Amino acid sequence: MVTVVTTPDLRLTLYRGMVRARYFEQRVYDLFLEGIVKGTTHLGLGQEAVAAGFAAAMHPGDMTFCTYRGHNHTLLRGAPMGALIGEMAGRSIGICGGKGGSMHLTDVPKGAMGSYAIVGAHLPIAAGAAWAAVVRKTGQVAVCFFGDGATNIGAFHEALNFAAIWRLPVVFVCENNLYMEYTPISAVIPVEHPAADRARSYGLPPLIVDGNDADAVHAMATDVIELARRGGGPSLVEAKTYRHKGHSRADPGTYRPQHEVEAWLAYDPLRIYRDRLLEAGIAASTLDQIERESMSEVDDATEQVRNASPPDPATLETDLWADGGSSWRN
Amino acid sequence: MAELTYRHAVARGIAQEMERDPTVVMIGEDVAAAGGVFKTTEGLQARFGPERVRDTPISEQAITGALMGAAMNGLRPIGELMFSDFLMVCWDIVANQIAKTRYMTGGQVSLPLVIRTANGGGTRFGGQHSQSLEAMVMAIPGLKVVAPANPRDVIGLMAAAVRDDDPVVVFEHKKLFAMKQDVPDGEIVDRLGVAxxxxxxxxxxxxxxxxxxxxxxxxxxxxxxxxxxxxxxxxxxxxxxxxxxxxxxxxxxxxxxxxxxxxxxxxxxxxxxxxxxxxxxxxxxxxxxxxxxxxxxxxxxxxxxxxxxxxxxxxxxxxxxxx
Structure with missing residues (x-):
């Protein structure tokens, strides 16, 4: 493994990424309570270090595939915040025109190749995108995020095997937040680590990283992404983390022991990283400014959403087909 | 004009498109080295090389998922599902992912891909290798469906499917593989949606x-x-x-x-x-x-x-x- 030197600039990028993701999702939570964001949301609050660390290690042409808990990943690849919240609110300014919603945030020009809401389905899709990168010799890498629960579904195993035998440039990242929806992952797997303990089955080394430590995530991400880019094949990374909220809007998360929640809240990726940066001699005012700018971005995005119109009814039957329409007969 | 069987028309149709467009690739179980269990893809790997015609594991979700991901990233992939009955084991990828993604992303994602599959009965294979599932696919918004009835149409509709910018499921009928017909030489291309x-x-x-x-x-x-x-x-x-x-x-x-x-x-x-x-x-x-x-x-x-x-x-x- 390469040891990555974390420079001050990079550290500020990681911190800014986590702060933006945190404030953004906190606002999404508030806007849901206000009735502006509708449907459901699956927040990644507490898991920001994984998104920030990987996004900072990816190149512009690289491709992100994520799940319904993918707001932070989509944002940190560069999708505009107003268009993301607008999508969750079903407004015309939504990144998908109001046709996708919270669980399908996508920004193809930015390399955010979709949020997939059927558990595990996007692992083979990410492998396919990586296959095309090989055939077309583009040098792209696909990074595919999923939860611990996805390691029990068939598509996970098909995709790992497929990517391994074809040595595809894809990085599979299990965000192990210890719960598959409402059930502890430990209750539904026969091994300790849902991803890492399965890696050997596909000829891959078990890789575990502290998913709340942005530096550690970024170092791991850089290693596995560049390995893939060099033709070294896929990797499977297990990032240990924790979600601060329940599985989705409908879930208060009461099945989790209070002491466990408190311990993880104390090990908040933003808090530990801020402390680390201060210890490293970065001025508090620099961090304060990042926080102010991020809050201002969230406020601007919120304002855009409040002022946005609903989708034009004429768009209901557009964009099923490549010709822009949805006709099935002549 | 030469006599051609339906099964050989499959390979000719695919070859016609692979010759024309280097982004056309094909994958599936036993399709490459073995030439397909129905011998519909014989000779393609020898002609176009192991990178463009490639065998997969028995993993229908991986096959269809790979088609989708590849289509999102600049290829025009063709995948074979050996029997249409196997659509059931990758129906999530086909019906939830491939079919819906263009609409759900507001038109951001194009999926120019082809799923070929051997459909239909009359071959004494029993209930899990004989179904006619075209209506099931027809019922999902976002999938196009063709089912050629003769060798000439196999070529023309295969070409139309490959060139289409939307996902197309091509149902090849097992009972027709031995059917022979005089087929014109040269390129044959049809339009979808013409009876x-x-x-x-x-x-x-x-x-x-x-x-x-x-x-x-x-x-x-x-x-x-x-x-x-x-x-x-x-x-x-x-x-x-x-x-x-x-x-x-x-x-x-x-x-x-x-x-x-x-x-x-x-x-x-x-x-x-x-x-x-x-x-x-x-x-x-x-x-x-x-x-x-x-x-x-x-x-x-x-x-x-x-x-x-x-x-x-x-x-x-x-x-x-x-x-």
Whole structure:
């Protein structure tokens, strides 16, 4: 493994990424309570270090595939915040025109190749995108995020095997937040680590990283992404983390022991990283400014959403087909 | 012009497109080194190389998922599902992911991919290797569906499917693989959504698809001997559906019989019948009759399977009752 030197600039990028993701999702939570964001949301609050660390290690042409808990990943690849919240609110300014919603945030020009809401389905899709990168010799890498629960579904195993035998440039990242929806992952797997303990089955080394430590995530991400880019094949990374909220809007998360929640809240990726940066001699005012700018971005995005119109009814039957329409007969 | 079998037409159609466009690639179980279990892809790997024609594990979700991801990233991939029955093990990828993603992303994602699959009965394979699943695919918004009935159409519709910017499921019929036909030399390219009047007639319209087209043609020949002039339409494509050709014919003949290999409920003929009822009911001189397989899985015994799948006799009988 390469040891990555974390420079001050990079550290500020990681911190800014986590702060933006945190404030953004906190606002999404508030806007849901206000009735502006509708449907459901699956927040990644507490898991920001994984998104920030990987996004900072990816190149512009690289491709992100994520799940319904993918707001932070989509944002940190560069999708505009107003268009993301607008999508969750079903407004015309939504990144998908109001046709996708919270669980399908996508920004193809930015390399955010979709949020997939059927558990595990996007692992083979990410492998396919990586296959095309090989055939077309583009040098792209696909990074595919999923939860611990996805390691029990068939598509996970098909995709790992497929990517391994074809040595595809894809990085599979299990965000192990210890719960598959409402059930502890430990209750539904026969091994300790849902991803890492399965890696050997596909000829891959078990890789575990502290998913709340942005530096550690970024170092791991850089290693596995560049390995893939060099033709070294896929990797499977297990990032240990924790979600601060329940599985989705409908879930208060009461099945989790209070002491466990408190311990993880104390090990908040933003808090530990801020402390680390201060210890490293970065001025508090620099961090304060990042926080102010991020809050201002969230406020601007919120304002855009409040002022946005609903989708034009004429768009209901557009964009099923490549010709822009949805006709099935002549 | 040369005689060509339906199975060789599959390889010729794919080769025609791979020759023309370097982004066309093909994957599937046993399709490359072995040339396919139905020998429909023989010679393609030797001709186009192991990177463009590639064997996969028995992993239908990986195959269809890989098609989708590759199509998102600049290829025009073709994937084979050995039997259409295996659509059931990757139905999430096909129906939830491939079909919906363009719409759900507001048109951001293009998926120019082809899923080829061996469909239909008459081969004594039993209930899990004989289904006619075209209507199930037809029911999902975002998937196009074609089912060629002869070697020439295999080439033309394969080319149309590969060149289309949307996902297309091509149903190749197992019972037709040995069918021979004189096929013109050179490039053959069709458009999706164009039905063919195979036999013109004036008394009744018989609409059929894939292996039911020769059944309908045979019925029309026998009906002619009884003095009934039947028009046989090969739909060729269910999505898009050529309703103009169909409705024009039924308006003229005043009668419609559909011949469907699928089980009774929600077959493609039910949709066709409802369009006819809504739009040209007053042109009809009698009820629309659907001839289908009974609502059962297909049995493997030759005698039972032949009873189940629509036959020329059943078509003739139904048409004569209408006169």
């Amino acid at each position: 063919t009047v195979v036999i013109p007639g004036s008394d009744v319209t018989i609409a059929a698809l894939a292996a039911m087209v020769p059944v309908a043609e045979e019925a029309a020949r026998r009906l002619k001997e009884s003095g009934v002039s039947a028009e046989v339409i090969d739909l060729r494509s269910l999505v898009p559906l050529d309703t103009q050709t169909l409705l024009g014919s039924v308006s003229r003949t005043g009668r419609l019989v559909t011949v469907e290999e699928n089980p009774r409920l929600c077959g493609w003929g039910a949709e066709v019948a409802s369009i006819v009822a809504e739009e040209i009911l007053w042109d009809l001189d009698g009820p629309v009759v659907r001839i289908t397989t009974p609502h059962i899985p297909l049995p493997s015994s030759a005698e039972l399977e032949d009873l189940a799948i629509p036959s020329p006799e059943r078509v003739v009988e139904a048409v004569l009752r209408l006169q």
